[in-house]
Amino acid sequence: MLLRVASFPTKTLILLPFFCKSSNVLFVHSKRCIYLSRNYTSMTIIFNAQKQPKSLGSMARKTTHFSTTSAEALLQSSKNMGSRISRKKARRESPEMILRVKLDTCSKNGDLAEALHLYNEARANSVQLNVHHYNVLLYLCSPKSDNGEEDGEDSVRLDNGFQIFKQMRIDKVEPNEATFTNVSRLAAAKEDPKLAFDLVKQMKDHGIVPKLRSYGPALFGFCKKGMADEAYEVDSHMIDNGVLAEETELSALLRLSSEVKREGKVYEMMHRLRATVRQVSEETASTIEDWFRSKRAAEVGAEKWDVRKVKKGVLEGGGGWHGQGWLGKGTWTVMRTRMDETGVCQSCGDKLVCIDIDPEETENFAKSLAKLASEKEARTNFAKFQEWLQRHGPFDAVVDGANLGLANQHTFSFPQIMRVVNQLRQISPTKKFPLVVLHQSRVSGGPAQHPNNKKLLETWKRAGALYSTPQGSNDDWYWLYAAVSSKCLLVTNDEMRDHLFNLLGNSFFPRWKEKHQVRIKPSSNGLILHMPPPYSLVIQESERGSWHIPTVTGDDLETPRQWVCATRM
Numbered sequence: 001m002l003l004r005v006a007s008f009p010t011k012t013l014i015l016l017p018f019f020c021k022s023s024n025v026l027f028v029h030s031k032r033c034i035y036l037s038r039n040y041t042s043m044t045i046i047f048n049a050q051k052q053p054k055s056l057g058s059m060a061r062k063t064t065h066f067s068t069t070s071a072e073a074l075l076q077s078s079k080n081m082g083s084r085i086s087r088k089k090a091r092r093e094s095p096e097m098i099l100r101v102k103l104d105t106c107s108k109n110g111d112l113a114e115a116l117h118l119y120n121e122a123r124a125n126s127v128q129l130n131v132h133h134y135n136v137l138l139y140l141c142s143p144k145s146d147n148g149e150e151d152g153e154d155s156v157r158l159d160n161g162f163q164i165f166k167q168m169r170i171d172k173v174e175p176n177e178a179t180f181t182n183v184s185r186l187a188a189a190k191e192d193p194k195l196a197f198d199l200v201k202q203m204k205d206h207g208i209v210p211k212l213r214s215y216g217p218a219l220f221g222f223c224k225k226g227m228a229d230e231a232y233e234v235d236s237h238m239i240d241n242g243v244l245a246e247e248t249e250l251s252a253l254l255r256l257s258s259e260v261k262r263e264g265k266v267y268e269m270m271h272r273l274r275a276t277v278r279q280v281s282e283e284t285a286s287t288i289e290d291w292f293r294s295k296r297a298a299e300v301g302a303e304k305w306d307v308r309k310v311k312k313g314v315l316e317g318g319g320g321w322h323g324q325g326w327l328g329k330g331t332w333t334v335m336r337t338r339m340d341e342t343g344v345c346q347s348c349g350d351k352l353v354c355i356d357i358d359p360e361e362t363e364n365f366a367k368s369l370a371k372l373a374s375e376k377e378a379r380t381n382f383a384k385f386q387e388w389l390q391r392h393g394p395f396d397a398v399v400d401g402a403n404l405g406l407a408n409q410h411t412f413s414f415p416q417i418m419r420v421v422n423q424l425r426q427i428s429p430t431k432k433f434p435l436v437v438l439h440q441s442r443v444s445g446g447p448a449q450h451p452n453n454k455k456l457l458e459t460w461k462r463a464g465a466l467y468s469t470p471q472g473s474n475d476d477w478y479w480l481y482a483a484v485s486s487k488c489l490l491v492t493n494d495e496m497r498d499h500l501f502n503l504l505g506n507s508f509f510p511r512w513k514e515k516h517q518v519r520i521k522p523s524s525n526g527l528i529l530h531m532p533p534p535y536s537l538v539i540q541e542s543e544r545g546s547w548h549i550p551t552v553t554g555d556d557l558e559t560p561r562q563w564v565c566a567t568r569m
């Protein structure tokens with residue numbers, strides 16, 4: 001099973017920022033040329049004024065009197081610079097560049113009519129169009145939305161697009177990935193997924209690696225038309241090219257397979273969703289429910305199966321699934337439900353399992369985390385912290401001090417951190433202090449000056465349980481690395497979804513977080529620690545053939561997570 005992390009931009013308007021950016025670069029570039037040429041002009045005037053005070057006009061004649069090497073070299077370099085500038089000026093004023101700037105403006109304004117006018121004019125004047133010109137035109141001709149709705153105006157628009165692409169081929173202009181993606185979208189809008197797929201196949205002939213977005217028009221086009229074999233062929237092509245299908249693609253394939261009664265493929269998609277997506281969106285959840293409620297789903301499945309083989313499958317798969325196909329027969333009971341705190345399904349009473357994380361995976365993750373942190377933070381600062389951890393760790397828990405000090409209140413509260421620290425000490429088998437990570441500014445100024453808080457900080461420091469991160473650092477790197485490398489609990493209400501955590505990918509970090517994050521919630525009896533669930537928040541297939549599918553609905557302390565329970569017990 002492929003588990004590569006893939007992140008791709010959304011399918012719409014991908015090219016607009018690119019074109020805007022490139023035209024900005026162009027403007028900056030032009031300004032710089034003007035700046036350089038101005039400076040150069042003033043430099044030559046000074047040079048001539050000093051050496052040739054009588055006449056600026058007689059420069060060419062007079063310069064022959066200069067015999068020093070440096071003067072000649074200077075003159076030579078002046079000439080070179082002059083010719084470079086004139087070359088640049090010529091390029092800037094070339095019909096190709098003028099067309100480019102004008103087309104970029106059309107792209108920014110979404111002005112197809114003007115772009116087509118410019119295109120026809122350029123062709124009439126034999127202006128050589130390059131891939132950039134063609135991509136802007138194709139982008140403007142491609143549909144504004146991916147829903148495939150086409151009105152009269154759009155039909156003309158699409159025809160223009162295909163005509164321009166044809167011309168591009170006649171002109172032998174080498175297409176790039178953006179060209180193919182734009183034309184695939186034209187094909188999808190024409191409801192021609194076969195052409196869209198042909199275009200993806202052609203990308204390889206041009207040495208272009210297709211992206212996830214390249215496949216969308218073909219895959220969704222075939223799915224929409226119910227062309228199952230063709231859709232599976234696109235899927236195989238993606239796998240062969242190392243492109244990992246994400247939830248949208250897997251969900252579309254599952255819906256299609258369910259509609260055309262290909263239960264083996266439905267089963268495959270369920271497992272691929274389990275391995276790569278884990279928790280599904282509302283849309284995917286209802287697609288799955290539709291399958292389980294279908295007539296076909298009631299008919300499929302083995303009535304008798306080899307229990308040992310199923311157990312072996314569970315063992316080899318790491319728990320939570322067996323992969324031996326649909327088990328059982330008869331109508332499925334499909335319910336929306338929740339799990340109790342021990343992981344017992346409130347609908348069917350099955351207990352969910354907890355899937356362990358491979359310690360080696362954690363080691364590798366800690367290493368890559370340290371590498372990233374050293375790149376983002378001052379290297380010496382982070383190296384110092386790693387040394388400090390070696391001396392004082394490992395810990396049973398790490399506390400994100402800034403987050404807890406401010407949790408559910410406006411002013412920073414040391415007593416709140418203290419209560420969490422004390423609770424964590426109580427549950428620690430060795431009664432060890434957890435590590436409190438706080439930014440330097442938090443341990444020196446403000447509330448840290450209060451005598452009680454000073455005392456508290458001193459106690460933690462003496463116990464080797466306080467680390468203050470240096471000025472200018474981002475303490476997130478510190479507490480996260482400390483918790484991962486100590487393989488221990490991490491107390492924070494930070495959902496860890498911002499930019500920094502996005503750098504960590506989707507393959508391991510969500511699983512680690514699920515097993516290690518402790519959240520706190522205030523209650524009338526003080527703060528309550530919400531420990532990680534003792535079961536895994538992932539699609540689970542039981543040894544008796546039942547399925548439990550977690551949704552992303554309700555993913556906080558207030559709302560319990562919603563699950564789909566499908567069983568025929």
Ligand SMILES: [Zn+2]
Pocket residue numbers: 337345346347348349350548565566567
């Ligand atoms: Zn259940």
